[in-house]
Amino acid sequence: MTYKPALLIQKQAKTMQETLLDWVNHNTHHANLHGLHRFAKLLCSAFEGIADTVDIVDLPLITTLNAKAYPQTQTLGPAIVASKRPEAPVQWYIGGHYDTVFPGDSAFQQANWLASDVIGGPGVLDMKAGILVMLAALKAFESSPHASQIGWRVVLNPDEEIGSPASSGLIEAQAKACALGFIFEPALDSEGTWAGARGGSARYTLMVRGQAAHVGRNFHEGRNAIVQCALWIQKLAALNHDFPQCAINVGVIRGGEAVNQVPDLAVAYVDVRAPTPRDLAAIEAAMASVLVNQDSDYALTWQRTQGRTPKLLAGTQQQLLDWSQMYLASHHIKVSWRDTGGCCDGNNLSALGVPNIDTLGACGGLIHTTQEWLAVPSMVDKAIEAAWLWHGLAAHDSFRLPSCSA
Ligand SMILES: [Zn+2]
Numbered sequence: 001m002t003y004k005p006a007l008l009i010q011k012q013a014k015t016m017q018e019t020l021l022d023w024v025n026h027n028t029h030h031a032n033l034h035g036l037h038r039f040a041k042l043l044c045s046a047f048e049g050i051a052d053t054v055d056i057v058d059l060p061l062i063t064t065l066n067a068k069a070y071p072q073t074q075t076l077g078p079a080i081v082a083s084k085r086p087e088a089p090v091q092w093y094i095g096g097h098y099d100t101v102f103p104g105d106s107a108f109q110q111a112n113w114l115a116s117d118v119i120g121g122p123g124v125l126d127m128k129a130g131i132l133v134m135l136a137a138l139k140a141f142e143s144s145p146h147a148s149q150i151g152w153r154v155v156l157n158p159d160e161e162i163g164s165p166a167s168s169g170l171i172e173a174q175a176k177a178c179a180l181g182f183i184f185e186p187a188l189d190s191e192g193t194w195a196g197a198r199g200g201s202a203r204y205t206l207m208v209r210g211q212a213a214h215v216g217r218n219f220h221e222g223r224n225a226i227v228q229c230a231l232w233i234q235k236l237a238a239l240n241h242d243f244p245q246c247a248i249n250v251g252v253i254r255g256g257e258a259v260n261q262v263p264d265l266a267v268a269y270v271d272v273r274a275p276t277p278r279d280l281a282a283i284e285a286a287m288a289s290v291l292v293n294q295d296s297d298y299a300l301t302w303q304r305t306q307g308r309t310p311k312l313l314a315g316t317q318q319q320l321l322d323w324s325q326m327y328l329a330s331h332h333i334k335v336s337w338r339d340t341g342g343c344c345d346g347n348n349l350s351a352l353g354v355p356n357i358d359t360l361g362a363c364g365g366l367i368h369t370t371q372e373w374l375a376v377p378s379m380v381d382k383a384i385e386a387a388w389l390w391h392g393l394a395a396h397d398s399f400r401l402p403s404c405s406a
Contacts, residue, residue, distance in 0.1 A: 036077025130361030181356030222262025
């Protein structure tokens, strides 16, 4: 049997475009539960024709802080798990997310043709096109004579854009028995470049409590939590000088309710990015050295709330990239990769020891902005790339062992 993925995928090009235009017009922000549930049904029907089973999986509640900095639980949308040949000796993890960063009340809601081969829209590239690339590649791969050797499970989560807090357990459960992982996040640029090493991240919440007071009646009895918090966040920002390869970003601050009141609470949310676990640990130690409270009028608490381990290029991870590049070149497909500070679920797979390629999605640019765009022909090109890659890997013994080999 001859394997001709390009032919099969090119035939799907028009349907892919039409489906994409429809999908982009569905708002799937992580907080839009109604939108997520509705979209989950569309995803199920898209995968039903090709998977053995497709399930909508409810995720556990997560804990966040409310405006008063007290813990509250939050429900997120469901994940979709589609699996094929779960009995096969070699299993692959194929992942993506269907949430976007654009809230339900954002002005950016619709797909638009920006040129004859460019579509703009919320999540068009990150990563509704990626899910369609994945689907087209899977349909082609199923015609490969080697497909019968491989079982795959697709996991589509609704919370990747906020660090996959509710779906990380599901990702772990599904990925840990897998030999390899493939994630269809957008390529790093319009050339289709893959991500190599990825930095890690750590998120912190800093909470400062002071004493409330009325500005007119007893201002001097108040202790201004915002002002005190500002002193500490200046110290955190100054740490960037000591870690030039890293980023320590105070991204959100909250505090105060009325201008005639001394605020008794201020909360700062900090995102740290670093290329190695050692850097992350060094930054945390440096934070501890500056977040020292010597003033009993204030209470300071801070904690790490979330994090992703850096994805390093070594061992089987490096071999996977090298082999894939060589194999695809034999089919006249040129791929390269470069390191990035951004995190994705590829970091989660790496932390489990599952070698993975996490930027197999479409090409375009300006994700997470209202100028997000997709190069439409890249959907077909990238689906062909993945379909060949899977055909090659399915026949290749070195990458057949479960993750413990890494
Ligand atoms: Zn993404």
